[in-house]
């Protein structure tokens with residue numbers, strides 16, 4: 001009967017199905033809890049009642065420990081752009097392994113990948129590699145402070161630049177103690193005022209051209225252009241964190257918008273699915289890392305030029321994730337978002353999908369969302385959507401986030417949209433007066 005099912009009951013039913021389907025995953029997780037806090041080593045992978053363990057992947061499909069196969073619509077939070085079994089990537093990795101893994105010198109793959117990145121992202125006249133996008137951001141921020149001889153860094157409330165560079169509204173105790181000042185995303189007036197205050201102390205502004213963890217919220221072109229203009233005027237370095245968005249349309253959102261940052265940080269798929277990070281920028285900034293430079297800055301990292309990651313990354317960019325493939329993926333993502341948004345008219349709860357291209361977040365509210373503080377958390381609906389989709393064989397994030405990989409087809413997209421439509425229809429039975437109050441206030445805080 002309409003509006004008669006309490007949230008408590010709906011969640012209990014979804015959990016009961018989930019429990020019944022996944023005895024092996026539950027057992028693996030319970031044993032893991034003895035040696036890993038929460039049974040995991042990466043908070044975002046935790047969800048209740050317990051996270052699934054996957055045993056294998058093929059193309060755009062995943063198989064879990066109980067032998068259930070899923071459409072993968074999460075794709076390692078965007079790092080899995082190649083899907084799970086791309087033969088070009090696999091061959092590059094095998095060839096690299098056969099050549100010897102940790103040779104401890106320069107290898108032929110690092111400059112190959114560096115050149116491919118420099119060609120695709122003109123803001124990266126020179127690059128350096130590291131092991132994650134988090135690391136890339138730490139290096140970029142430290143470099144910006146040295147280069148400008150200034151201390152402060154502007155970040156945005158709700159922004160995410162890694163586990164030690166997270167800025168949820170309610171704060172993050174592990175965030176590094178740089179002297180940060182806050183801007184407000186997509187709010188030109190407030191942000192420029194914060195930049196102009198003691199601007200001689202401001203070294204850098206770091207911004208995601210689309211907030212990923214904050215809820216797939218795109219920055220407006222006007223906002224990014226205003227940051228560009230103010231940074232140039234004030235002698236501040238503008239850093240685009242394109243860890244998520246470098247996949248867009250062949251040249252990242254900087255190419256999409258035609259706005260050139262001073263430095264760019266990336267990671268995720270750039271190592272072909274292995275650990276990798278890259279920071280790059282204007283030659284005169286990056287040259288400070290040249291040991292022959294008079295004001296040389298040391299940049300270390302045992303695995304910075306990991307042979308397997310460099311080889312897989314280069315093969316992927318050159319042969320698989322070509323600019324044409326990137327545009328194709330971007331368009332497929334736009335089609336997915338458009339289809340999801342057509343569900344909103346018949347949905348019994350407010351619903352919309354945000355993002356750009358192949359990065360998508362579903363939200364349970366109407367109206368444009370410009371700032372992360374406008375995202376309605378609605379954790380119980382997100383949990384229900386997540387479990388109901390898993391119970392139907394679709395893998396997404398608990399925070400209703402999804403990303404496409406190259407092997408995801410239009411038929412996969414249609415099947416997914418149909419499943420979301422079914423779940424939304426089911427929400428018609430919910431008694432909304434029983435919706436639990438949210439404790440957390442930002443999506444990034446969702447656990």
Ligand SMILES: Cc1ncc(COP(=O)(O)O)c(C=O)c1O
Pocket residue numbers: 077132133134135137160161162163208212213241242243244267268
């Ligand atoms: C915008 C952004 N920057 C940085 C990171 C950190 O990347 P990594 O987990 O590879 O360190 C992420 C991860 O999701 C991200 O979305």
